[in-house]
Amino acid sequence: MTPSHRLFVSAILCAAGLSFAAGRLATTWGHTQTPSTDTAARTIDKAAASAAPPPSVPEHVPDIARLPFGETYRILKSASPETVRSYCDQLERLPLSPSRAAALSTFFKTLIQANPALTRDLILGLKKDDRWLPLHAIREAATPRGMEAVAEVLLGFDRIEISGCSYDLLRDSLDDWGKTDPLALKQFLESHREQDVERYFEKLVLNWAAYDPDAAQKWMASEIEKRPFIPTQPDENGGEQIFDSDWRSTVEQMAAAWIQGFLVNDPDRATQYIVEHVDNEAVQYALNWLAGDLYLVSPERARDLILRLPPEQQSKSIGGVARKADPLVKSDASDNMTSPRLVAEWMLKFPSETYAGDIRWVMNSWKMSDPQELFTWMAALPTLTREEMIRHFPGVSSENTQEDFDTVMQVSDPVLRRQLLEQVARDAGSSEEKKLRRVLEKSQLPADEKARLISLIPKPEYETVSAEEDAD
Amino acid sequence: VVVIGLCVLIIPIGFVLGRWSVSTKPSSAWPSVQTFRSEGRSSANAAPAAERDFSNVTIENLGQVEFDHAFELLRSASKEALTAWTRRLETLPVAPRKTAAITVFFKTLAQIDTKTAVDLALNIERAGPRWTAIGAVDVAAPLATLPEIARMYTTINETKQPLVGDLIAKWSMTDPEATAEFLASYPGTVTNDQIAPFIGNWAALDPAAAARWLAQSDPSRRSQEVYQDFYAGWMQKDRAAALRDLAERASDKTFKKAIKAASQNLFIDSPDAARSFVLMLPTAAQKAAVDQITVHITGIFLGGGDPIHLQADEVTKWVYSLPDDLWREQIGYVIDRWAEGDSGAVDTWLSQLPPQTKDRLLAEQCLAFNWNSPTTGFKAGLQIRDRWLREKTFREVFKDKVEEGKRELLERAELSGAEAAELDRIVKSL
Numbered sequence: 001m002t003p004s005h006r007l008f009v010s011a012i013l014c015a016a017g018l019s020f021a022a023g024r025l026a027t028t029w030g031h032t033q034t035p036s037t038d039t040a041a042r043t044i045d046k047a048a049a050s051a052a053p054p055p056s057v058p059e060h061v062p063d064i065a066r067l068p069f070g071e072t073y074r075i076l077k078s079a080s081p082e083t084v085r086s087y088c089d090q091l092e093r094l095p096l097s098p099s100r101a102a103a104l105s106t107f108f109k110t111l112i113q114a115n116p117a118l119t120r121d122l123i124l125g126l127k128k129d130d131r132w133l134p135l136h137a138i139r140e141a142a143t144p145r146g147m148e149a150v151a152e153v154l155l156g157f158d159r160i161e162i163s164g165c166s167y168d169l170l171r172d173s174l175d176d177w178g179k180t181d182p183l184a185l186k187q188f189l190e191s192h193r194e195q196d197v198e199r200y201f202e203k204l205v206l207n208w209a210a211y212d213p214d215a216a217q218k219w220m221a222s223e224i225e226k227r228p229f230i231p232t233q234p235d236e237n238g239g240e241q242i243f244d245s246d247w248r249s250t251v252e253q254m255a256a257a258w259i260q261g262f263l264v265n266d267p268d269r270a271t272q273y274i275v276e277h278v279d280n281e282a283v284q285y286a287l288n289w290l291a292g293d294l295y296l297v298s299p300e301r302a303r304d305l306i307l308r309l310p311p312e313q314q315s316k317s318i319g320g321v322a323r324k325a326d327p328l329v330k331s332d333a334s335d336n337m338t339s340p341r342l343v344a345e346w347m348l349k350f351p352s353e354t355y356a357g358d359i360r361w362v363m364n365s366w367k368m369s370d371p372q373e374l375f376t377w378m379a380a381l382p383t384l385t386r387e388e389m390i391r392h393f394p395g396v397s398s399e400n401t402q403e404d405f406d407t408v409m410q411v412s413d414p415v416l417r418r419q420l421l422e423q424v425a426r427d428a429g430s431s432e433e434k435k436l437r438r439v440l441e442k443s444q445l446p447a448d449e450k451a452r453l454i455s456l457i458p459k460p461e462y463e464t465v466s467a468e469e470d471a472d
Numbered sequence: 473v474v475v476i477g478l479c480v481l482i483i484p485i486g487f488v489l490g491r492w493s494v495s496t497k498p499s500s501a502w503p504s505v506q507t508f509r510s511e512g513r514s515s516a517n518a519a520p521a522a523e524r525d526f527s528n529v530t531i532e533n534l535g536q537v538e539f540d541h542a543f544e545l546l547r548s549a550s551k552e553a554l555t556a557w558t559r560r561l562e563t564l565p566v567a568p569r570k571t572a573a574i575t576v577f578f579k580t581l582a583q584i585d586t587k588t589a590v591d592l593a594l595n596i597e598r599a600g601p602r603w604t605a606i607g608a609v610d611v612a613a614p615l616a617t618l619p620e621i622a623r624m625y626t627t628i629n630e631t632k633q634p635l636v637g638d639l640i641a642k643w644s645m646t647d648p649e650a651t652a653e654f655l656a657s658y659p660g661t662v663t664n665d666q667i668a669p670f671i672g673n674w675a676a677l678d679p680a681a682a683a684r685w686l687a688q689s690d691p692s693r694r695s696q697e698v699y700q701d702f703y704a705g706w707m708q709k710d711r712a713a714a715l716r717d718l719a720e721r722a723s724d725k726t727f728k729k730a731i732k733a734a735s736q737n738l739f740i741d742s743p744d745a746a747r748s749f750v751l752m753l754p755t756a757a758q759k760a761a762v763d764q765i766t767v768h769i770t771g772i773f774l775g776g777g778d779p780i781h782l783q784a785d786e787v788t789k790w791v792y793s794l795p796d797d798l799w800r801e802q803i804g805y806v807i808d809r810w811a812e813g814d815s816g817a818v819d820t821w822l823s824q825l826p827p828q829t830k831d832r833l834l835a836e837q838c839l840a841f842n843w844n845s846p847t848t849g850f851k852a853g854l855q856i857r858d859r860w861l862r863e864k865t866f867r868e869v870f871k872d873k874v875e876e877g878k879r880e881l882l883e884r885a886e887l888s889g890a891e892a893a894e895l896d897r898i899v900k901s902l
Contacts (some may be wrong), residue, residue, distance in 0.1 A: 040562050065614075065646050068614070098708075101648050105642075
């Protein structure tokens, strides 16, 4: 090879080497420019980048609901906050349609995982009426790391908008959060005191006590010390004027919640505590749930606890167990502890005066899940017990009067069927009686039987008109 | 020239090879990810290593790590590891922590791999943890994987409890035909409350198909609630056609809720459009439609107050824009509520109207007085210019009232000296 040839080869090799290196470097730069907030995020983003080509984001945004979660997550995780905001704006501007709702729901459901703080800011930046859909989306998807954002979005609503007699969206979310991370919840509640969050202290105490009852108790005591009760004053009617009833109620609920949490943490010690402090108001309040919670740990322990209580507290406690009867759990399931049948049979081991107030709840669950099994069971009971069960058989509901009546008509034993129909008629309240009369009149029963049953329906004290009838 | 030519040829090839060498070769900069990937999705030979490493994971603490880590962990875990974690979660002692751990695990997994999440949830033996897992998978599954949730509920085969409401409401947002197919074979209970959002979504996407489904379904499905959502959906797609169709059926009471909801939604969007719709309806339906708007001002809303926040002035002016027979005996209540909040604005509005019209509206407001605070109503009555109409109005107010009732009302009204004297004169002359 001549020197000039060597020079040619060297030049060509040099060019090849330099271009190869440039190609590698260009790739590396491309990767290092991926936006990220912390090491963990960078790791995920790089991993994602190596697994699939970078997604072409803007075209996908309106159709985001059809993308796999992993892809949507990568898009939102790697985009800058400004870009994410622009996606959100783009989705918000779509015309009202299920496709828009689907896209927005998917967007927020994913963003709460990728960037909870930005999710919160975006939702709180929307008009209040437009926040509901994103709120529901993030409540569904959020894991504990996103719960602070969920809670702050909920605090952006008036309390009355997110709660009612039987629900409180913020309470439920804080409860879910507290189950995993009570200390994070504590920090949240302490840093949002000005937003009237004290009413949720009980959820913190309950969940914290399940992990660490001593720490939860200390915190509770320090809160009470910080805010002692305002002394009451006699009022003009000889009663008492209370100036801090909300706080008193919060303290009472916290104290009861602590016992519930303690029971989860250490059932033996807690049971002893309950028995020794049964006169305590908080214990008495907590008795509404305690035996039920203990039943899930061990039905025998629950029975033992109830038997150690004074008679007047026994029936209160057994109600907690009755409410564990789950219509979704079948009697023949491998784990059938909460099947209505097992709960009913467990309750029947107590004297009837102990279970009488709550057995209806269990029978109602059973009737919803497997009425035939319930009727067969009832028919096989000893006479006195069967009569007791008939007396507590749940009546018809105003919403499903026909369906409830049809269910009873399926009873194969004619005597039991007649007894149950009589019970249903006697039990009809003012909101069901009109409908039950109509159902009976339309039924295939013999005319004299219809008349007899109708005569058993109590006359209503007041004439009522339901919204449905009114609409007609 | 030859060297330069060769270099020009080689440089782009070298550049591309350089890039490929990076993208095809695992980077040593991401050891943890590569470790998970090689272990999680490896051949049988690598399985023991995977098991060993995954067994060190305290899966019940999944909720305490950043979502990135949870995502990466579950995404790269083998089926065996996921199954082992599920068993571990199932056997945790009964406590809030157990519920939380199962929820977090299944929510996360459902988003990454819904099919596996469904399989694992269905295989949980104990009832409590199984339903916790099922609930978590249901709420967290992405819309694109809802057929898996449908499979889950079909497998559960629960016939009494209405479990699939959320599923069909969500699924129909993207694929109502598939949702309908699922419903056709699903043996469980589905209430009309659950059918309504499904049919609403379908009508918004394909009203003709939704209408066909409804026509072919069991007659019990054609309820007021279902039609309400059907027309609300159809209005999103083709408002004019939906309203025409609804107006044609307005004399059938099955469509009453749909008419009320349509009027309300139209009013929120455009009071003019709401007026046009009301005028298309037969008389009885017109009244129901107007009531649906005015009730937001005259009604008492428990809980969060009026959910759609209508304004009394806007509603008053809208009602006034309708024919007389639609606002008679109706507008007075709305004006009185408006006056309670801003009597000056009411005065300004009334002063712009012809005197006779103003007198009629004042009379309507007076007749709609509030028993607990009759001041604004009575003041309106006393402003009626036409003496005959003024006296007739108050005669109507005090008709059939016993002396004690009259006295009570007069005491409650906070009137000026002149107003009180005039009212006293009228009452004495009754």
